[in-house]
Amino acid sequence: MPTVSVIIPTTCEERRWSSLQRAIASTRASEGVDVKVIVVVNGKRFDAAKLAELRARPDLTVAYREEGSAPLAQRHGRTLVGTEFFAFLDDDDEYLPQALAQRCAPLLADPQLGFVATNGYRCVGGEDRLMVSCAAAVRANPLAALARENWLASCGGLFRTSSIGPVYFDDPAPFLEWTYLAYRLALDFNMAFVDTPTFRIHDTPASLSKSDAYRAAELDVLRRIAALPLPAPVARQVRGKVGAACHDLADQARMAGRYGRAVALHARSLLLPGGWRYLAYSRKLLPFALKRPAAAS
Template identity: 25%
Template sequence: MAGISVIIPTFNRAGRIEKAVESVLAQDFRDFELIVVDDGSEDDTLEILRSYPQVHVLPQKRQGVSAARNHGAAAGSGELIAFLDSDDLWLPSKLTVQADFFANNPEALICQTGETWIRRGKRVNPRNRHEKPSGQVFERSLELCLVSPSAVMMRRSLFDAMGGFDESLPACEDYDLWLRIGCRHPVHLIDEPLVIKHGGHEDQLSAMPGLDRYRIASLVKLLENQPLTASQRAAAAAVMQKKCRIYANGCAKRSRDEEAEFYQAVARHYENGPPQSQTQKENSPP
């Protein structure tokens, strides 16, 4: 039994995985297990991982980052779960600071730390709209994902209760989970930059085109299935309609008329809020 299960999902990251792993092994908090799920890598990632006897390596066929994270969490034994993306790094005190937070706040279920952003090798300052809130994050997180997987630690009981990451989403799976959590529970912020977040490389999921269609799918699912308050429901419907119209306009400009019509219809459907009888399946984007 470990106090914290650290989960790293990875795919074809032979050039980066060593630094991520070593940043975990260098933690001054020692009561952890490190589980790395290799999601069907075709480069030397798996061979590099097997050179670390301290790491529990779980190879799987290519299933996506959600399945990899869920697989790793299911294999772990820690009461607390922390995730690290394989292109990010932790400072040595990251686990200690968050473990202390949970020890001092037994009612807390999830927290995240601050980050230092490195883009294409250069440090950048986040814009004001990227500033992380603390506590009730739901409405601010609808427009833009303000919770980072590499910065999060949560109680296993919460992860299990929420059903983990949605494996049907090839991207924006973190946006989806944080909204499902945030509509019910506060997400606490430890305002220390204990994560070095690297961005700007081509193999990031955030570089995929058309990401808003996955955010729209997440919002539809949220509106249909989650116990939202009236204000949460109104805010989620408004953001979903806005994203639908922007995405539909983009489809129309590219002569994807059928897709544009679909998203326009989804936006109209939620003008007066979602009918309670409508199912997620009937409204899920193609």
């Protein structure tokens, strides 16, 4: 029976307790695999009684990090893995039945695979929506497919421990870290994509993906991705996405009255692949460009 560690980062707050219990239960219910659950409590907002309850459970390995960071908690959890495979699960998401066994099958069948990614659901307003719309594109060219959609959800992968070491979780992007990781892994390893849904992400208004910081971080993450040794066609795709991010941020800056930053970002968008699409937008910024030099802030 294959052995799998599932790393669950959590703030262990009272308001997240029920969803954390659901996440743990969905992991413990896995069939066909020997599961070890590693809960990494991070930050100072934890409920002391709930943390004590977790630590009292013999079926869990519980670690604590004072710094509140899900990516760093994931990285710490990776250092605690002693099983053949490992995976991650956010404390507000859940695995579907047979999730881990379905992911293990390709890795057991082909020792050349470094990891497996699967499809899953995003639950919005009680309605399940399929995460990855074109599995065929992912299977044909995983790197190129990332320009269309990220196929590696935080709870959607299974990784071979002997191949994917803690170094891949060092220096994580503060947001969009799974898109960045998907590019890195697809560059270095063979992978398989399983189109069967194996997880459910519960989308809420409080999700980090809704925050302003998340949106603002997109440009920096795309620049990090563009610096990777990507094949030329993929590199051009990524640079085009950098241009689109510059355009979006330029419009946000203009609406906020930060005209110098808006002009600078708009100028960058014009110089990147597909920049011609934003040329007409120049008329909205031309008066400000003529008044003072563009300077990003």
